[in-house]
Amino acid sequence: MTKIVLVDDHELYRMGLRVAIAQIQDLAEIIGECGSSQELEDYLHEQGAPDMIILDIRLPDGNGVDIARRLKTEYPDLKIIMLSSEVSEKIVNDLLEIGVEGYMSKMAQTSDIENAIRTVTTGGNFYGKSIAKIIMDLCVSRSAGHSHKNTRKQPNPSELTEREIEVIQHLCNGLSAKETGEKMHLSHRTVETHRSNILHKLGFSNAAELIRYAVKEGLVDWQ
Known part of the structure; x- marks a missing residue:
């Protein structure tokens, strides 16, 4: 199964993601959660990189675009799905240039989360309809x-x-x-x-x- 780390500063949102992903049989396992850029950096230093990170675009101590750019440089095999409550041309353009595999609205349904993880896990890219x-x-x-x-x-x-x-x-x-x-x-x-x-x-x-x-x-x- 794909090993995933969730990175979002809202504990309740992480909990919801964990529950939703846990309901998808034989697809993914949440092996860690981080509420900030620093927590993610500490986790990667101690535990190494997972298969995938689901990363919020805005964290209290960092910008998700900058974090994704750094992660892609340091861990080129790491797959990244970005989460955002807003969608803008500049953010989409930046993330395409970085090469993240997915970009999903935080308003997504459970089925969208499953589709995103499944698509990215099998080597594809997932973007919501508006993106x-x-x-x-x-x-x-x-x-x-x-x-x-x-x-x-x-x-x-x-x-x-x-x-x-x-x-x-x-x-x-x-x-x-x-x-x-x-x-x-x-x-x-x-x-x-x-x-x-x-x-x-x-x-x-x-x-x-x-x-x-x-x-x-x-x-x-x-x-």
């Missing part, structure tokens, strides 16, 4: 000004099957692998396999690159 829309807007706004800097041969959309394009459309609209599977009458594992194959086929390493490509090629409606 996926911001990513798409960022990709559109950048496409004109940065296209001349990209010297890599761009993949051809014709390389994708109709089913793969449908998977891309659902994922770009912020649906998890489980939700996509329900819409397409597939298991979430089949969707995860499709997602992995799509990234490999197109030569991308994460969902942000896939969304940028999908917007540029007109595979999704971003308005």
Whole structure:
């Protein structure tokens, strides 16, 4: 099971997360909790890095973006899901550049928490629907000004099957692998396999690159 450390300064919120995650069988185990950046630093120094950290964007002694940036430098294999009660273009942009695997609203439902952990654990990226829309807007706004800097041969959309394009459309609209599977009458594992194959086929390493490509090629409606 995925070993997780919760980092949030509100004890009741951590308790709620712990209970919600404990109800998900054979997926994850909470092995530690921290209420501040300093507590997290002490934990990592004493216990080492877990598989995943669920990290609040705002802590009393630190900014979650800065903390995530440092963690990704010191523990490159560590997976991070950010928690936030607010969503802004700047925060999303910063976290995409850092390379965090997930970004989830603190208003998320239990099913969203399960989807986020499951998606990130299996090598994917999880963004809520509102966050996926911001990513798409960022990709559109950048496409004109940065296209001349990209010297890599761009993949051809014709390389994708109709089913793969449908998977891309659902994922770009912020649906998890489980939700996509329900819409397409597939298991979430089949969707995860499709997602992995799509990234490999197109030569991308994460969902942000896939969304940028999908917007540029007109595979999704971003308005």
